[in-house]
Amino acid sequence: xxxxxxxxxxxxxxxxxxxxxxxxxxxxxxxxxxxxxxxxxxxxxxxxxxxxxxxxxxxxxxxxxxxxxxxxxxxxxxxxxxxxxxxxxxxxxxxxxxxxxxxxxxxxxxxxxxxxxxxxxxxxxxxxxxxxxxxxxxxxxxxxxxxxxxxxxxxxxxxxxxxxxxxxxxxxxxxxxxxxxxxxxxxxxxxxxxxxxxxxxxxxxxxxxxxxxxxxxxxxxxxxxxxxxxxxxxxxxxxxxxxxxxxxxxxxxxxxxxxxxxxxxxxxxxxxxxxxxxxxxxxxxxxxxxxxxxxxxxxxxxxxxxxxxxxxxxxxxxxxxxxxxxxxxxxxxxxxxxxxxxxxxxxxxxxxxxxxxxxxxxxxxxxxxxxxxxxxxxxxxxxxxxxxxxx
Numbered sequence: 001x002x003x004x005x006x007x008x009x010x011x012x013x014x015x016x017x018x019x020x021x022x023x024x025x026x027x028x029x030x031x032x033x034x035x036x037x038x039x040x041x042x043x044x045x046x047x048x049x050x051x052x053x054x055x056x057x058x059x060x061x062x063x064x065x066x067x068x069x070x071x072x073x074x075x076x077x078x079x080x081x082x083x084x085x086x087x088x089x090x091x092x093x094x095x096x097x098x099x100x101x102x103x104x105x106x107x108x109x110x111x112x113x114x115x116x117x118x119x120x121x122x123x124x125x126x127x128x129x130x131x132x133x134x135x136x137x138x139x140x141x142x143x144x145x146x147x148x149x150x151x152x153x154x155x156x157x158x159x160x161x162x163x164x165x166x167x168x169x170x171x172x173x174x175x176x177x178x179x180x181x182x183x184x185x186x187x188x189x190x191x192x193x194x195x196x197x198x199x200x201x202x203x204x205x206x207x208x209x210x211x212x213x214x215x216x217x218x219x220x221x222x223x224x225x226x227x228x229x230x231x232x233x234x235x236x237x238x239x240x241x242x243x244x245x246x247x248x249x250x251x252x253x254x255x256x257x258x259x260x261x262x263x264x265x266x267x268x269x270x271x272x273x274x275x276x277x278x279x280x281x282x283x284x285x286x287x288x289x290x291x292x293x294x295x296x297x298x299x300x301x302x303x304x305x306x307x308x309x310x311x312x313x314x315x316x317x318x319x320x321x322x323x324x325x326x327x328x329x330x331x332x333x334x335x336x337x338x339x340x341x342x343x344x345x346x347x348x349x350x351x352x353x354x355x356x357x358x359x360x361x362x363x364x365x366x367x368x369x370x371x372x373x374x375x376x377x378x379x380x381x382x383x384x385x386x387x388x389x390x391x
Contacts, residue, residue, distance in 0.1 A: 024240045025049075025057045053233045054224070062212070062239040063220070065246055066196075069181040070214035071188055076223045077212050077239055081177060081197025082108055083232035084211030084223075088144070088173055088195065089113075091219075091226045095120030098142045100170075102128040102158065104151035104359065107347035109175070113146075128158045129285070131166035144171045149186065150178040153303050153343045153367045154277045154360050157286035157293065164190030177201070178299045182253040193219055200334035201299070203245040204252050210238045252336075252372065257297025259378065260370040264302045266379050272386035274364070277303035300370040301333060303343075305362060309389060313363025316389060317342055320366070324385035333369035338378060341367045 030049045032038045040046040049055045059077050066075035078084040089112065093099060101113055103125040113123045126133045128147055145167045147158045155178075164172050171192030176184060180201045186194045193215035199208050211234075213223055227233050264278035279290030279298045290298055308316045321329050321340060330339035331346040341347070344363050348356055356362070370378070 022058065022061060022240070022243070025052075025236050027056075027236075028052055052236065053231070054228045056236050056239070058236045058239045058243070059234055062234075062243050065243060066181075066202075066212045066214050067220075069246070070185050070194055071181075072194075072214040072216070074217040074220035075212060075214045076220045076227070077198075077210065077234040078223075078227050078232050079211065079234055080209050080232075081175075081195065081199060081211040082112065083227065083234075084195040084197075084213045085109060085112060085175070087223045087226045087230070087232055088146075088193065088213070089116055089121075090230060091222050092143050092171075093121050096141060098122045098124070098139045100134065100137055100142055100145045101125050102147040102151065104128060104154060104156050105146070105148055106152045106175070106177075107343075107350060109146070110348075111350055128156055128163070131159065131162045134163060134166040135168070138167070138170060142170050144173050144192070146173045146175070148175040148178065149184055150279070150298050150301070152178065152347065153301070153365065155279055155284070155286065155298065155301060155303065157279055157289045157298065159289055159293070160184070160186050160189040160191060178301055179294070180249065180253055180299070182250055183257070183294055183296055183299065187215060192216070198242045199332065201253065201256075202249065203242045204249065204334060204336060205241070205245055206330075206332065206335035206337070208238050208241045208245070210234055210242050212242075253299070254296070255372055256300035256370055259373075259375050260300045260302055261297055262375050263368070263370060263378055263382070267302065267304055267382065270383065270386050272307050272389040273304050274307050275305040277305075302368040302370060304366050304368065306364045306366060306386075306389060308364050313365075314342075314345070316364050317366055320385050320389060323388040324381050326381055327385070330369075333367070335369065336372050338371035338373055339369045341369065343367055 029051050041048050041050055049057060063075035063077050078087060099121060117123055124137050126137050147163060150157055174186035174191045174194045176186055176194050177197045177200050193213055195213045196202055198210040198212045261280040264276050264281055267273050267276045278284060279286045306316045328339055331341050343361050343365055344356055348361050
């Protein structure tokens, strides 16, 4: 029997074995033996954790895994992909600075860049297919250039080495969410840093909200400090789930890339489809570049524009989605399941109809995130749903 107060019970002790899976360190803070050790921890002379907003064993382990996958000095973890990107902006920019972005980016990224203009940041955009245009738009106060490896949602491919050369001394920041380090490692091609929404392929199961970055140890330390100050830090359970997801990343990406390419080929033959956007197709403007840079594929995203047949684009998409309930509408991507999304009413809804149209994002555009189902199942389901548009 023990007279120990209940608030002091339940502590674990190490045995001669260890768990097969790393534990979740679900704690707000860590007990520090004395003030001398505290000072050594702050100085980086000892490895350890003090407060989970700043660091946690599971968070550090995931950051190290991301650095290993991207072959960089260090990694960092954040509350979301936008948290990672926000930390980049808040760390590298001050009032009076300029940032140059690709024209085609995830909608929330465009919103973030626009929002930064309230704080005296100037933003301009360039066509990612034109490195010369990037060089022409650089300014003395340009602090970084931002691109996606494969753009959302029409899948334009960025020539990373060419853009690095065009940017010169200005750092290139690359969002590689669509492609993952299984398909490309931008920092190995000269980029200063790479970011991911780990909620997508890195986790791969649709049950995480997390972001990661990788690059030099100095830059990652600065990003970590920013994330702590602005509350953009990750949490231990999300990191644990993502670390688990990484174990199957190579297998998942191999299957998804194969299925996406073959599904895209099938969709080009369907009379209910006006246009298919996928870099594996010879008619895609980035096809030659994708063949050179992505021999394994460009990920699991396929975008299609539906034949409207006298309906509005939104009516057409709605009819298709109602006809295939087994293909759920989900405003995300990279779940284990195949899902559908509608860029005009989700990621890019804040843009005016005129701007969306100029960008090639019509109301009849449907984004497909290919999952792990067998190809023949997906072909049957898409065929059945698309045929309802022909009646």
